[in-house]
Amino acid sequence: MKPALPAALFAAALALAGCCATHTCDRDPCSAAVEMPYRRVPHHPPRWVYARNWERIHAGMTMGQVESLLGEAPRVGEYQCHDTENWYYPAPGSGWIQFDRHDRVLRWHEPARLR
Numbered sequence: 001m002k003p004a005l006p007a008a009l010f011a012a013a014l015a016l017a018g019c020c021a022t023h024t025c026d027r028d029p030c031s032a033a034v035e036m037p038y039r040r041v042p043h044h045p046p047r048w049v050y051a052r053n054w055e056r057i058h059a060g061m062t063m064g065q066v067e068s069l070l071g072e073a074p075r076v077g078e079y080q081c082h083d084t085e086n087w088y089y090p091a092p093g094s095g096w097i098q099f100d101r102h103d104r105v106l107r108w109h110e111p112a113r114l115r
Contacts, residue, residue, distance in 0.1 A: 063103040 056069055100106040 057097060057105060059105050059107065061105040063099060066097065066105065 057066065061069075098106045
């Protein structure tokens, strides 16, 4: 008799353990009015960064242009995973920028509103 049940349980456990790393993290349990925490795109290096001069940032800017604007390299924010979600926690009152895979500004956040 083959141990089919233990193998199935093992496969299910592996699937659950890898859920955080493979889930698209596209669910948002927070209401639209809540400004934080923010999602991070999985499978890529963290590209959420703190921004001081966010009012001068626009979509499509390169990482180098943002560095010139800020006068320093953007600081990558901390993130952590809860269950199947990847969340980013910015410093209170600071804006943030999300870069795409090509290091171009995808979207950004001002402390008062979301663009």
